[in-house]
Every structure is written in structure tokens, then in C-alpha cells.
Amino acid sequence: MNLLSVQDLQTHFIFRDIDHQLREAKALNKVNLTLNSGQVLGIVGETGAGKSLTAQSICGLLRPPAKIVGGSVTFQGRELLTLSEDEINTIRGAEIAMVVQNPRSSLDPLTQIGAQLVRLHQTHTGGPLAGSRKKALDMMQAVGIPDPEGRFTAWPHELSGGMAQRVLIAMALINEPKLLIADEPTTGLDVTVQAQILDLLNELVARFDMGCMIITHDLGIVAHYCDQVAVMFAGEIVEQGPTREVFLTPAHPYTQQLLAATPERLQLGVKSQLGGQPPDLFNLPTGCLSQDRCTLATEKCGAPPPLIEISKGHLARCHFVKPAEKGRSKSNE
Amino acid sequence: MSELVLSTKNLSKRFPVGRSGSFVNAVNGVDLSIKRGEVLGMVGESGSGKSTIGRTILRLTDPSDGEITFDGQDITTLPTKLIRPMRKDMQMVFQDPWSALNPRMKIGDLIAEPLRIHFNMSRSECNDRTEVLAERVRLSADFLNRTPSALSGGQLQRVCIARAIATNPKLIVLDEPTSSLDLSVRAGILELLQELRAETQAAFLFISHDLGTIKLISDRIAVLYLGRVVEEVPKDKLFSDPSHPYTQSLLSAHLPSDPNETLQRLTLQGEIPSPINLPTGCSFHTRCPVAINSCQSNVPEADEISPGHLVSCLRLKDGQNIIRRDLK
Numbered sequence: 187m188n189l190l191s192v193q194d195l196q197t198h199f200i201f202r203d204i205d206h207q208l209r210e211a212k213a214l215n216k217v218n219l220t221l222n223s224g225q226v227l228g229i230v231g232e233t234g235a236g237k238s239l240t241a242q243s244i245c246g247l248l249r250p251p252a253k254i255v256g257g258s259v260t261f262q263g264r265e266l267l268t269l270s271e272d273e274i275n276t277i278r279g280a281e282i283a284m285v286v287q288n289p290r291s292s293l294d295p296l297t298q299i300g301a302q303l304v305r306l307h308q309t310h311t312g313g314p315l316a317g318s319r320k321k322a323l324d325m326m327q328a329v330g331i332p333d334p335e336g337r338f339t340a341w342p343h344e345l346s347g348g349m350a351q352r353v354l355i356a357m358a359l360i361n362e363p364k365l366l367i368a369d370e371p372t373t374g375l376d377v378t379v380q381a382q383i384l385d386l387l388n389e390l391v392a393r394f395d396m397g398c399m400i401i402t403h404d405l406g407i408v409a410h411y412c413d414q415v416a417v418m419f420a421g422e423i424v425e426q427g428p429t430r431e432v433f434l435t436p437a438h439p440y441t442q443q444l445l446a447a448t449p450e451r452l453q454l455g456v457k458s459q460l461g462g463q464p465p466d467l468f469n470l471p472t473g474c475l476s477q478d479r480c481t482l483a484t485e486k487c488g489a490p491p492p493l494i495e496i497s498k499g500h501l502a503r504c505h506f507v508k509p510a511e512k513g514r515s516k517s518n519e
Numbered sequence: 520m521s522e523l524v525l526s527t528k529n530l531s532k533r534f535p536v537g538r539s540g541s542f543v544n545a546v547n548g549v550d551l552s553i554k555r556g557e558v559l560g561m562v563g564e565s566g567s568g569k570s571t572i573g574r575t576i577l578r579l580t581d582p583s584d585g586e587i588t589f590d591g592q593d594i595t596t597l598p599t600k601l602i603r604p605m606r607k608d609m610q611m612v613f614q615d616p617w618s619a620l621n622p623r624m625k626i627g628d629l630i631a632e633p634l635r636i637h638f639n640m641s642r643s644e645c646n647d648r649t650e651v652l653a654e655r656v657r658l659s660a661d662f663l664n665r666t667p668s669a670l671s672g673g674q675l676q677r678v679c680i681a682r683a684i685a686t687n688p689k690l691i692v693l694d695e696p697t698s699s700l701d702l703s704v705r706a707g708i709l710e711l712l713q714e715l716r717a718e719t720q721a722a723f724l725f726i727s728h729d730l731g732t733i734k735l736i737s738d739r740i741a742v743l744y745l746g747r748v749v750e751e752v753p754k755d756k757l758f759s760d761p762s763h764p765y766t767q768s769l770l771s772a773h774l775p776s777d778p779n780e781t782l783q784r785l786t787l788q789g790e791i792p793s794p795i796n797l798p799t800g801c802s803f804h805t806r807c808p809v810a811i812n813s814c815q816s817n818v819p820e821a822d823e824i825s826p827g828h829l830v831s832c833l834r835l836k837d838g839q840n841i842i843r844r845d846l847k
Contacts (some may be wrong), residue, residue: 230705232701232702233701252633281761287586287826308645346790347788348595349581374566376728376790377564377728377730377769377772377773378564378768378769378787379524380772381771381772381787381791399661403701403702404774405776406773406774406775409774409775409776409777409778410774410778410782419585423761429778430778430779433776433777433778434778435623443703444702444703445776446706447702447703447705447706448702448731448774448776449709449729449732449734449735450731450776450777451776451777452706452709452735463671
């Protein structure tokens with residue numbers, strides 16, 4: 187059984203516009219993901235591709251006008267989407283934890299950081315206060331905060347960005363979650379601090395045998411810290427598989443474009459086929475969503491592309507991808 | 520062709536902290552020079568003074584100390600009245616195109632604004648030139664009648680670049696021009712800048728924290744740490760022969776997108792010290808794995824170890840400036 191399994195997840199923004207017309211932005215279109223314990227999954231894509239929305243949908247953090255209109259999210263075999271608010275509250279923060287992008291604005295500015303950690307532990311685990319205090323100090327130690335005793339009474343504004351991010355990671359881990367979702371955990375941090383935080387995450391994933399999902403737009407982070415990668419475009423996962431395989435032999439034209447745009451591979455002066463707008467979420471094209479930006483696109487891209495297994499665990503959603511020799515049974519494009 | 524467009528000598532900038540009498544030492548004695556048609560990349564972490572240097576050399580803020588020579592003229596203390604007409608020769612592109620453009624002006628007017636200010640152009644001349652500029656940055660002429668809200672980030676950054684090149688400047692300071700953009704959009708902007716740089720022969724000061732981007736576009740790279748240039752290096756030597764311990768650790772923290780490239784793990788401990796209380800001596804000694812006692816008291820001078828490659832490190836003399844991998 188997978189730790190987390192997302193099937194055909196669809197999240198739309200449904201609202202009435204200024205003319206009272208009902209409008210629907212199809213932000214997530216059939217997202218499929220699986221994650222196992224001890225694995226790190228990277229989710230990459232451009233702004234607006236639906237990376238963060240996927241995480242929020244999984245955690246039940248959506249608020250109107252966002253609405254899940256289809257699919258299922260199973261965590262340790264349990265369906266999350268049908269749970270009540272109270273039920274999801276017992277899971278979120280305890281078994282599923284999240285580290286968000288902007289560490290400073292995510293801490294309560296009027297509570298000392300030690301108290302914030304203790305409160306989180308008391309809410310989900312309970313027990314004597316002294317136990318929670320010890321646990322909080324242990325966690326601060328584990329995430330590499332120097333002098334945990336001294337920092338226990340520090341206020342959030344006294345912390346640097348890197349330290350605040352460590353506190354958030356300590357908060358995420360204090361209840362020993364099974365699944366950690368890190369949404370751009372190092373954006374806004376300096377590269378030398380970024381390396382410290384990512385090393386720490388990797389170490390903690392192994393130590394606590396968690397599943398970890400890292401949402402990022404930095405392909406370098408994925409290349410070196412994630413076992414699996416899922417590439418998103420317009421609310422759809424267009425390619426997923428083991429990181430090395432996807433990066434070295436990208437199958438989907440969009441993945442190829444994305445990789446070619448990284449500074450290391452970019453060749454200035456060579457005419458490239460980059461750029462273009464993502465499709466209008468209010469008015470998605472029928473068939474392949476990336477057809478307008480794709481150099482390979484032909485008439486057959488007007489039909490929805492099949493999800494093709496290129497090799498074990500490496501899937502791409504494209505008409506032009508050839509399935510693996512062995513597994514030809516799935517689709518004969 | 521190799522005339523100097525800009526040079527600074529011992530450039531420093533301090534900002535007072537309230538009425539406490541203490542100062543944020545943002546820039547501490549920086550010597551830089553840029554030639555015509557050259558791209559100088561400036562890389563460093565936040566708080567290293569990159570943006571302050573960019574703003575100070577354009578006299579958007581006044582230096583506390585040092586000299587700025589622009590196009591053969593000392594502009595360090597030139598009054599604002601005389602600086603203003605010179606601004607047509609020195610332009611800037613900012614990081615965030617959304618806030619750099621007046622949201623209520625039309626794109627056409629935004630591009631024409633520098634032309635109207637600096638050249639006495641008739642309306643029709645202005646319009647013609649605006650269209651040429653829009654085409655040059657590959658922006659569709661349909662956008663000229665729209666407001667910034669109708670454009671994407673990449674398109675807005677093209678508008679900012681069009682504004683910057685409108686007056687044929689001799690120097691363009693680009694302060695993280697691609698940091699807020701998506702990868703594919705970023706690639707397009709870098710391609711455009713590369714083209715313009717060949718076309719205009721302007722000198723570029725390209726500020727970024729992304730080593731990949733810096734390497735792609737610059738001829739020379741200055742590595743900053745706490746308001747000092749610790750290493751100045753020709754582009755091809757940055758990755759092959761980084762000589763300052765800070766440059767080495769910065770490079771080792773860089774994550775290339777190729778999973779086959781092995782990482783050199785030289786992760787630094789701690790974070791960048793506060794620029795209010797600068798460390799004595801070499802500012803990097805608090806985090807430097809090869810620091811010795813004399814690093815705490817002596818500020819290292821820049822040594823030219825090969826043509827165009829300057830390194831400020833005390834350990835250079837005894838050859839111990841290279842962090843060995845087994846140290847970590």
C-alpha cells in the first residue's frame with residue numbers, strides 16, 4: 187500500500203464574476219500521484235501550474251472559491267476528501283505536516299518559538315507539559331538550531347530566515363508525521379543556507395522514514411534531492427518517474443523544453459522554441475493542454491493524450507511518446 | 520573599444536540605524552571597473568551589498584566614501600541637477616517588473632517616457648521610435664495601447680528593458696532582472712539581453728544570486744561577501760578555478776540541474792553575519808573553514824593571481840586558500 191495515493195484529483199475555482207456569470211477555472215485536471223515512505227518526490231512546474239494547489243488539496247486547506255470536484259486522496263489507505271473538518275484536523279499537523287514558503291509570516295509573531303512548538307505537540311499528542319517541552323527542545327536540536335535552551339524563549343522576529351525555516355521544520359516534525367509536504371522550503375533563502383536546509387530534510391526523511399513531497403521550481407533541487415519527480419503543466423502532471431531517468435531522458439516535449447531552459451543547458455544565440463503562455467484555465471483546449479506551446483503538435487493532439495508507461499514507473503502524457511518495448515500492451519500509439 | 524565606462528574606487532555606503540549611532544555597513548571599499556560592451560556579473564547572497572552597489576554607482580543613493588568615475592567624469596559628488604541629464608547614459612532594470620511600471624500608464628507611453636524626458640522629440644517621432652523599440656525587445660505592437668495589468672511578467676520585463684535601452688545608454692545596471700520569472704520566460708529574457716549587448720555595445724552590470732545565470736551572460740564575475748569583493752574572476756575560471764574559500768563554498772551550494780553532476784559538499788556553517796557589526800579583519804573568517812588567527816585582524820588585499828583574476832584572501836600566500844573536501 188502506498189503512503190499517499192492521489193487519483194484523478196480535480197480542483198476548480200468556481201465563482202460568480204462581476205456580471206454574476208458563473209465562472210469556473212479548471213486549476214487542477216486529473217492529478218495522479220503516489221508516494222511511499224522514505225521517498226522524496228519533487229513537484230516542478232511554472233507559476234500557475236498547480237503545484238501548491240495540489241498540496242493544499244491533499245491537506246484539505248482549500249477555501250472557497252476553490253473546490254475539489256473530483257478524484258480521491260488516500261493516505262495510509264484512508265480517504266481524505268470525505269473527512270469532516272474535525273477529522274482532518276486530527277491528521278493535519280500530526281500525521282501530515284506542511285512546511286510553507288515564507289517562514290517568517292508563518293510563525294505567530296506574538297508567541298515565543300518554544301511555546302509554539304509545545305502548543306503544537308500538546309494539541310495532537312497531549313501528555314504532561316514537561317514531556318512536550320523536552321520534545322520541543324529535542325526537535326530544535328534535531329533541526330540544527332544552536333543553543334535550543336536559549337532559543338526556546340526567542341521571538342520569531344529575532345530569527346534569521348534560515349533559523350525561522352528550521353523552526354518551521356521542527357514544528358512540522360514534532361508530532362512525527364508520516365508525510366511531510368514542503369512547499370518551496372528554500373525559496374527566499376540564500377544558497378549556502380538552502381544547502382543546509384535541504385541536507386537536513388534529506389537526513390530527517392531517512393531518520394523518521396517519512397514520505398516527503400518537495401514543491402519547487404528549481405530543477406537543481408529536484409536533480410539532487412528527490413528520488414521521484416512529477417512535472418506539472420496547467421494543472422496536469424505531464425511526466426513523472428525516477429528523477430535520473432526523467433532528467434536524462436525526458437519524454438514529454440514540455441519537460442524537454444523546461445530542462446533546455448535551465449542556465450546550464452541554455453545556449454544563447456541558438457534559436458529556441460521557448461516561452462508562450464500557459465493555456466487559459468477558464469477555457470482549456472480539448473485534447474493536449476500543451477499543444478499551443480509544443481513544436482511537435484499536430485491534429486491528433488486535439489484528442490486527449492494517453493498516459494504512456496515508457497519504462498517501469500516512468501510515465502508521460504503525450505501522443506508522441508513511445509511505450510517501452512516490453513510493456514507494449516498498454517497503448518499502441 | 521576598450522574604454523572604461525565605469526570605475527569605482529574604495530566605494531562605501533553606510534546606512535544609519537535609527538538614532539542609535541550605529542550603521543549598516545552595506546558596501547565596504549569596492550573597486551570595480553566595466554568596459555564598453557562588457558558584462559560584469561555580480562553575485563552574492565542577500566545582504567552582500569549587490570543592489571546597494573548598483574544603486575550607488577547610478578547615484579540613486581549617495582556613496583558614503585570612495586569615488587565613482589563614469590565615462591571619464593568623476594560623478595561622486597556631482598549635484599543632482601547635473602546628474603539628471605546624465606541618466607540617459609546610465610539606465611537600470613529592476614527585479615520586479617510589476618512594481619517598476621506605473622500601472623495606470625499605457626505600455627506605449629511607458630516606453631516613450633525616457634524619450635520625452637531626455638530628447639526633444641515630436642509626438643510622431645516618439646511613436647515611431649516606440650514601435651521600433653517594442654519590436655527590438657520582441658513585444659507585439661498590440662500591447663502598446665494596453666496597461667501593464669494585461670501583460671505577463673516576462674512581457675513586462677521586456678517593457679522595462681525597452682525603457683532602459685530607449686536612450687542608447689552607455690551603462691545598464693540590471694538588478695536581478697530574471698529572478699522573479701519562470702524558467703522558460705527567463706531564458707527568453709537572457710537571449711534578448713545577449714542580443715542587445717552585442718547590438719548596443721553598452722556596458723552591463725548584471726546583478727544576480729544565481730550562479731548559472733551569471734555564468735551564462737557575464738564576461739567577468741565579481742563575488743561579493745558582506746559588501747566586499749572577495750574574488751573577481753573571468754567567467755571561464757569561475758567554475759574551474761574558484762580561489763577564495765567563499766567562492767568555493769558558494770559554488771558547492773549551487774545545484775546544477777544535471778543529476779549526473781556530483782556535488783562537492785562544502786556546506787558552510789552558520790549564516791552571514793550582521794552588517795551592523797562587521798567581523799574584524801577578513802569578514803569571512805567567522806565561517807571560513809581555512810581561517811587562521813591573522814584572518815581575524817588583517818583585512819586581505821586583492822592579489823592578481825592570473826590576468827584579470829583577483830582574490831582577497833590571506834591564505835593565498837601559503838597556498839591554503841583551497842578548502843579541501845576532506846575538511847568537511
